[in-house]
Amino acid sequence: MTLRVLGIDPGLTRCGIGVVDVAPDRSASLVHVGVVRSSTDAPIEVRLAAIARGIREVIREHAPSVVAVERVFAQNNRSTVMGTAQASGVALMLAAESGLPAATHTPSEVKAAITGYGSADKRQVQVMVARVLRLDDLPKPADAADALALALCHAWRGSPMTAPARAGGTLTPAQRAWSQAERATRR
Template sequence: MRVLGIDPGLTRCGVGVVDVRRDRSASLVHVGVIRSPVDAPVAERLATIARGIRAVITEHAPEVVAVERVFAQQNLSTVMGTAQASGVALMLAAEAGLETATHTPSEVKAAITGYGSADKLQVQTMVARVLRLDALPKPADAADALALALCHAWRGAPAPASAGGALTPAQRAWAEAEKRGRRAPAR
């Protein structure tokens, strides 16, 4: 399954595409951040984000789009920009005939790290392990987009029947790192 994860934001919108196989193993297809100038009018900023998302959809042909569910924040202007970017992402996916889903940050963190209150570094570390990347995906918006894509694929995929099938991919990656003597990120 090819999943496009989108971490919506008006200034930085993270996008990440992963291929997830039946055994829940995953590989990186694309990762990036769509940036819009903070001094541009909101409509132009949203158009910039829309062009970037549309280009990713066209180039990488995902089967489903997972978007971070907007949650209340203390900064009203931040939550408004995030909600607007989220709406653009969902609309573009619908126009392309793609299935969409939203996931809360705590759902994504729990799926990736096993801990719903994990910090950004823990999420980046586990995304890098699961996707077998040489470096942590940066910035955090890009890592969050990849985490969203992985979360969606894993939550929708049945557990494999193999002996290790009871573990989530994040738990398997953690256990494999421990076997190799690498220390797992602290909670």
């Protein structure tokens, strides 16, 4: 059974959206990728409403089974982290409103799942997402690639359907490295 995951890289100016279908063997295919934008000149409530409209539209059109959102982390720039946190709250609220389970994943967790290295740069994530999804071009902008990476991370990590693969099935080298690193942190 294929799992359809909506990944959301929250942001107030650009909110990355990615939908993937992931099979029990961990192979994945692209369903949708995009970015919901809001105007920096608009009041905060208008910007959040624009983000909400975009996410609602994707949920309605693509009917995901689960939503994965990047977990907000502390940054030096308070206004950036506040906008990201607000967009994240909107995404999580829309998942609940739609009756969908939701999960959050840290940026390093996502990078480790996709590249095997928790400090990978944006380009490395884009390259691996393109490779996993068999895309001809790198997903752009980086917010869109991050959303797809979130969706893949969640499917590979959070879904009961991936348990046989984790036990030694068909893992890519990056997935094996991530799995080993994850096991080492539990010791």
